[in-house]
Amino acid sequence: xxxxxxxxxxxxxxxxxxxxxxxxxxxxxxxxxxxxxxxxxxxxxxxxxxxxxxxxxxxxxxxxxxxxxxxxxxxxxxxxxxxxxxxxxxxxxxxxxxxxxxxxxxxxxxxxxxxxxxxxxxxxxxxxxxxxxxxxxxxxxxxxxxxxxxxxxxxxxxxxxxxxxxxxxxxxxxxxxxxxxxxxxxxxxxxxxxxxxxxxxxxxxxxxxxxxxxxxxxxxxxxxxxxxxxxxxxxxxxxxxxxxxxxxxxxxxxxxxxx
Amino acid sequence: xxxxxxxxxxxxxxxxxxxxxxxxxxxxxxxxxxxxxxxxxxxxxxxxxxxxxxxxxxxxxxxxxxxxxxxxxxxxxxxxxxxxxxxxxxxxxxxxxxxxxxxxxxxxxxxxxxxxxxxxxxxxxxxxxxxxxxxxxxxxxxxxxxxxxxxxxxxxxxxxxxxxxxxxxxxxxxxxxxxxxxxxxxxxxxxxxxxxxxxxxxxxxxxxxxxxxxxxxxxxxxxxxxxxxxxxxxxxxxxxxxxxxxxxxxxx
Numbered sequence: 347x348x349x350x351x352x353x354x355x356x357x358x359x360x361x362x363x364x365x366x367x368x369x370x371x372x373x374x375x376x377x378x379x380x381x382x383x384x385x386x387x388x389x390x391x392x393x394x395x396x397x398x399x400x401x402x403x404x405x406x407x408x409x410x411x412x413x414x415x416x417x418x419x420x421x422x423x424x425x426x427x428x429x430x431x432x433x434x435x436x437x438x439x440x441x442x443x444x445x446x447x448x449x450x451x452x453x454x455x456x457x458x459x460x461x462x463x464x465x466x467x468x469x470x471x472x473x474x475x476x477x478x479x480x481x482x483x484x485x486x487x488x489x490x491x492x493x494x495x496x497x498x499x500x501x502x503x504x505x506x507x508x509x510x511x512x513x514x515x516x517x518x519x520x521x522x523x524x525x526x527x528x529x530x531x532x533x534x535x536x537x538x539x540x541x542x543x544x545x546x547x548x549x550x551x552x553x554x555x556x557x558x559x560x561x562x563x564x565x566x567x568x569x570x571x572x573x574x575x576x577x578x579x580x581x582x583x584x585x586x587x588x589x590x591x592x593x594x595x596x597x598x599x600x601x602x603x604x605x
Numbered sequence: 606x607x608x609x610x611x612x613x614x615x616x617x618x619x620x621x622x623x624x625x626x627x628x629x630x631x632x633x634x635x636x637x638x639x640x641x642x643x644x645x646x647x648x649x650x651x652x653x654x655x656x657x658x659x660x661x662x663x664x665x666x667x668x669x670x671x672x673x674x675x676x677x678x679x680x681x682x683x684x685x686x687x688x689x690x691x692x693x694x695x696x697x698x699x700x701x702x703x704x705x706x707x708x709x710x711x712x713x714x715x716x717x718x719x720x721x722x723x724x725x726x727x728x729x730x731x732x733x734x735x736x737x738x739x740x741x742x743x744x745x746x747x748x749x750x751x752x753x754x755x756x757x758x759x760x761x762x763x764x765x766x767x768x769x770x771x772x773x774x775x776x777x778x779x780x781x782x783x784x785x786x787x788x789x790x791x792x793x794x795x796x797x798x799x800x801x802x803x804x805x806x807x808x809x810x811x812x813x814x815x816x817x818x819x820x821x822x823x824x825x826x827x828x829x830x831x832x833x834x835x836x837x838x839x840x841x842x843x844x845x846x847x848x849x850x851x852x853x854x855x856x857x
Contacts, residue, residue, distance in 0.1 A: 447620035453794045454839035456801040459816045459832050486791055531749055542712040546802055564718030576715050583710035
């Protein structure tokens with residue numbers, strides 16, 4: 347079997363397994379609520395939640411698309427800036443020692459507290475949420491890129507140097523590929539974080555989005571609507587995560603054993 | 606003076622320079638452009654507010670830090686145990702990993718309204734939220750670290766008759782600790798953020814609650830004062846974890 351076909355085969359297989367797993371979890375949930383007699387105030391039946399989503403899907407679809415846009419925007423910028431930061435810091439000791447501590451401090455600022463100020467600065471726009479998502483995303487990517495680049499085998503580095511490789515070649519041929527597994531660990535984290543930022547960013551007076559749906563459901567103590575919003579967030583998170591994990595398997599093919 | 610300065614490590618000096626630069630830039634920008642305090646208050650006015658409100662802010666910070674630390678410890682313990690459990694019993698991997706991934710795919714903040722309704726608005730709900738957030742991060746890092754051993758080393762140990770527990774103890778855990786520690790380091794800050802976010806949705810005290818109240822009262826100097834205190838508290842937390850890591854992960 348060619349590698350391409352093998353890759354496709356493994357993807358379909360894990361997709362099938364995933365679907366089966368979702369089905370199993372769904373059945374387990376439904377059965378648990380039915381037979382353990384859990385009060386709907388704690389955990390409503392899955393079927394009730396799904397019915398409520400499909401009976402009025404408009405708000406959920408609109409919220410899904412809105413939050414997705416904010417998340418993807420923040421993630422893309424965050425991943426790009428994070429990898430660039432990691433490369434720059436690995437090349438320059440001066441910049442690393444001057445700016446990296448500032449990044450660390452910047453991450454200790456609870457961005458959500460800051461959310462009120464960000465929304466004040468940029469208005470209730472997609473940009474404001476994307477900025478919050480970016481703020482949460484770029485730091486783990488920076489850290490893991492830097493760690494990955496630093497952890498390159500000295501012998502391999504010396505070997506390439508002895509063949510006359512310059513800094514740029516060393517980076518592209520050895521350091522970045524060697525750092526890729528670490529970078530992808532951060533990217534997988536970052537897709538969850540960017541979604542988190544987008545959702546929490548919507549809590550400052552927006553009208554569309556999954557975060558808004560969550561908040562409204564909480565204030566009304568409407569358990570079914572709350573779970574519906576959680577499931578939609580999970581759907582968005584899973585699709586996004588799956589996409590990143592798929593890319594990882596394709597790019598970091600030498601690390602076969604991933605999720 | 607020079608001897609005193611040169612005794613401080615170069616990296617610390619550079620970090621201090623960077624920080625000082627930002628503070629000066631901020632102060633000059635707010636004063637020079639005469640920005641209103643709801644856009645950006647000056648650093649000096651924020652510091653003044655912190656000094657004036659110190660007892661309130663310290664009390665709030667204490668509550669938030671306790672929630673974050675308790676949740677952090679619980680989450681780390683759960684994440685590491687689960688990763689070891691899955692490594693020791695590979696057949697559970699198939700079942701546990703998709704379940705963990707499914708739970709993790711829902712962003713932690715989306716659980717916040719639910720956890721608040723379940724556990725009430727007291728500190729318990731914040732500890733649970735922090736433990737959830739930290740647990741997943743540490744779990745992913747620990748598992749990736751436990752997997753990241755040279756297969757030849759495993760084979761070698763096996764050929765000498767080592768069982769799974771011994772391989773875990775002698776090979777996998779030492780290999781996993783640096784990555785796990787990195788996950789913990791990233792989680793420290795997140796645990797403060799999650800505690801604060803959850804407090805903003807509903808609480809009886811804490812920095813997030815203070816921030817939310819100040820936003821409602823349009824008191825932006827107070828918002829920034831609370832942000833500064835939160836930042837300082839997380840920095841200390843981060844520093845403590847880093848010191849522990851440097852001390853015990855000595856082979857890195």
